[in-house]
Amino acid sequence: MMQYAPVADRDPLPMLLNRWLCLLLTCFLAGTAQGERIDVAVASNFMAPIKELSREFERDSGHNVRLSFGSSGKFYAQIRHGAPFLVFFSADQAKPQALESAGLTVPGSRFTYAIGTLVLWSAKPGFLTNGQERLASGEFNRLALANPRLAPYGVAAIEVLESLKLTAATRPKWVQGENISQTYQFVSTGNADIGFVALSQLQADSSFRDSNGLKASGSSWKVPQTLHRPIRQDAVLLKRGEYSPAARALLEFIRSEKAGAIIVRQGYLLP
């Protein structure tokens, strides 16, 4: 009989576990006594601004913002399958809209938090003194752009080429990045002479890139907004955040003047 674990011996374990949980809970509550934790999904292109914005917000409100970065398409799939995010900052309007029609958002909470600025960029100084002319001349080895199926900046790049009637002429030289960061890498490493990137990427801290031996300078052409539809990026309060005052406060803060100034400084326009 003794080789079986006696029933009485099993009791201390749950008790110990209980004590453990109480301790853990106490620590947890103590740690978050001042504020609530908000899990936020953010499209990668907005990484630099949201870091600064959430620092400001945390300091003002005492809440704790936990940021996850990734592609909007992945976040869409994850949120549909129960990912624990309260707020979603998408790189486009389509994905928040799709979540809205799936009933996964708080009705009426969707709004445009930033409008992206498209830039034709080259790592070579002086290469793009006249961007439109360079595009039309075809004198470049490759043209990098974000995949228009996946990235709103890619859609805008195609629209620019359509407006300039250069789609067919440039197509053989296209190389597509899966997202805007990869497109940026194609140009910054010199593998593509020119590429459509986001102004916010060029705006990011230049010392970081220098230490990696990449060129932060080069030359660029700020694409006129008339050549493409605006790159509207929408944010939305998700169902899980419906009863979180902190999540609502964060979205309120993003719409404030103070936040707007940060967003503009990082290379975006405001709606």
Next chain:
Amino acid sequence: MNLSQDDLATLWLTLQLATTVTAILLIVGTPIAWWLARTRSWWKGVVSAVVALPLVLPPTVLGFYLLLAMGPEGAIGQLTQGLGLGTLPFTFWGLVVASVLYSLPFVVQPIQNAMEALGERPLEAAATLRAGPWDRFFTVVVPMARPGFLTAAVLGFAHTVGEFGLVLMIGGNIPGETRVVSVQIYDHVEALDYAHAHGLAAIMVLFSFLVLLGLYGVQRQKGTFGLTYGKNR
């Protein structure tokens, strides 16, 4: 199952890539494996470590450094430009070079293990029968190490078919040139086109399973023969 023309093109390209890479890997990997199996040099550790390095680095990281190295200002890029070949990123042969580096350990290690398992005796026996070094290699070592070669070919092929991060970094997603199946599935998923993604993924899984099943089946038959012989029973 609704496959578009694009999907079929990516399947065909993936097959071409994996076959080319496997062939090159067997040619490049065999001498490396032979040297590693036979040498007593201090360099053995260093070379083994270098061969195994791709196992450590995440594919996107490896891809990023290849993008730098193969770019116009990188060391490999300077070399290929000097030879009049242009630069390698965004080309089929760029993917081949990157895949060969990436899958090298999967090919070298099984061949090396099979060669080490042979021991000295069959080679010494062949030498007493006046077989020269080349003769010994091709008529004794290669046939006896066949299970190792088969495993190496299977792993090299499978690893290249399943490769993703590296292709993503240096491919540029060009139809018919660098857009392979894994990238196409990823694009479908990211674009929320799950129906096409499921179809293509199902084909990829089924195909890979059949190839692996076939090759392991062959290996099971020949393997017993090769290994028993190799142990000099």
